[in-house]
Ligand code: SF4
């Protein structure tokens with residue numbers, strides 16, 4: 001049985017839903033939402049649950065993940081209660097609650113978040129200082145500065161860390177969702193539909209009136225994916241005897257991925273700076289940090305390529321070190337921050353029978 005908890009809403013307000021108490025439950029937001037349907041009817045239901053403090057019902061509902069934060073409900077709310085921001089705040093709350101050992105808490109409140117980011121960055125810097133070698137000073141050779149062997153071992157450790165936490169947290173999500181009303185028995189066909197339409201094409205963004213976020217969001221997804229494929233190819237050449245031509249392909253894919261990442265990250269950062277609509281007006285510090293890390297990681301990657309090409313010795317090695325620290329920060333925090341949308345949303349779509 002769910003218990004009413006009147007102070008629950010204060011936690012959600014601190015995560016970005018500042019005006020939600022103004023709601024008088026007219027239902028206009030649900031009527032206007034392009035992604036809401038008869039079965040998954042939001043955001044009003046989530047507003048009621050939040051105001052009543054029905055935490056279990058929120059945790060067992062896929063609806064917060066079915067919202068793409070287009071802001072149409074906020075634009076038309078007669079009370080300016082900003083229901084779109086409530087849905088975003090709920091996703092932040094759920095990310096914290098699903099995280100193993102509540103590790104995500106470290107990233108969401110001011111002081112602990114600052115300390116965590118500083119500690120992670122310090123770990124990255126110490127790793128570089130401990131494991132770098134005397135670089136080639138005649139010609140830029142990044143792998144003379146940080147060895148390939150070290151990069152692959154560090155990559156494997158990070159991969160296991162991310163994989164373990166992502167999988168465990170997905171299981172936590174499945175456990176919660178399976179107790180909710182919106183749960184549908186997962187099918188292979190449903191999974192294929194989610195992967196093809198929502199993961200690879202992200203087509204639900206196009207159902208929003210403002211479709212401008214579709215392409216940049218798609219760029220972010222494909223930017224990451226191409227960089228991941230490029231890393232796997234490079235790993236295959238060095239350790240599993242992939243044909244050497246794979247290395248050229250890896251470079252092309254890596255470069256394309258970096259450009260897509262810069263475009264997507266730059267678009268969203270600029271939009272948040274301008275703060276002209278509901279979507280970008282209520283930015284949480286986790287949004288800024290995620291976007292800045294993303295953009296800086298993409299930028300330093302491309303800058304490294306440029307310095308490499310021009311054989312600018314020290315600028316190249318310093319940029320390489322900064323790039324590695326940024327990538328470390330981004331990856332190690334991935335299962336606990338906004339990045340985790342990438343795993344929670346497809347699963348919620350799948351288990352809600354999308
Ligand atoms: S958030 Fe606004 S539109 Fe939605 S039910 Fe409340 S008052 Fe109505």
Ligand code: SF4
Nearest residue numbers: 033067070071073084
């Ligand atoms: S922000 Fe957009 S998708 Fe989300 S609940 Fe509001 S109208 Fe629906």
